[in-house]
Amino acid sequence: xxxxxxxxxxxxxxxxxxxxxxxxxxxxxxxxxxxxxxxxxxxxxxxxxxxxxxxxxxxxxxxxxxxxxxxxxxxxxxxxxxxxxxxxxxxxxxxxxxxxxxxxxxxxxxxxxxxxxxxxxxxxxxxxxxxxx
Numbered sequence: 563x564x565x566x567x568x569x570x571x572x573x574x575x576x577x578x579x580x581x582x583x584x585x586x587x588x589x590x591x592x593x594x595x596x597x598x599x600x601x602x603x604x605x606x607x608x609x610x611x612x613x614x615x616x617x618x619x620x621x622x623x624x625x626x627x628x629x630x631x632x633x634x635x636x637x638x639x640x641x642x643x644x645x646x647x648x649x650x651x652x653x654x655x656x657x658x659x660x661x662x663x664x665x666x667x668x669x670x671x672x673x674x675x676x677x678x679x680x681x682x683x684x685x686x687x688x689x690x691x692x693x694x695x
Contacts, residue, residue: 595636598622603643606634611643 602614604624612624615631623631
C-alpha cells in the first residue's frame with residue numbers, strides 16, 4: 563500500500579510541476595494568437611521582428627522591412643513587441659559604462675589583446691620554429 567501511495571504522490575507532483583505550467587503556457591499562447599490585430603508589432607519563434615499587415619485565418623502577412631513582407635503562420639508568433647519604456651531609457655542614461663570597459667581596464671591584464679581583424683600575434687611563436695627543424 564505505501565508503494566501505491568508513493569506512485570500517486572509522484573504523479574501528482576509531476577502534474578503540478580510539469581504538466582500544469584505547460585498547459586498554462588499553451589493557453590497564454592492561444593490567447594495571444596487570437597488577440598493578434600493588424601498593426602501589432604510581433605516577434606516570431608524564429609526571431610523575426612515585424613508588423614502584421616494582414617491576417618487571413620491561420621496565416622498573416624508580416625512586414626519586416628519597407629517593401630518586404632513575408633507570410634507566416636499566426637501560431638509562430640512568440641510575443642508582442644513592447645514599445646520602449648521611459649524607465650528603461652532612463653536607466654540606460656545612468657549607466658557607469660561598465661559594459662564598455664576594456665578587459666585590461668577591468669583588471670584583466672592577463673588577457674592578450676587581439677585586433678578586430680583577427681590578425682593577432684601568433685599564440686605560440688616557438689611552435690613553428692620547432693616544427694621546421
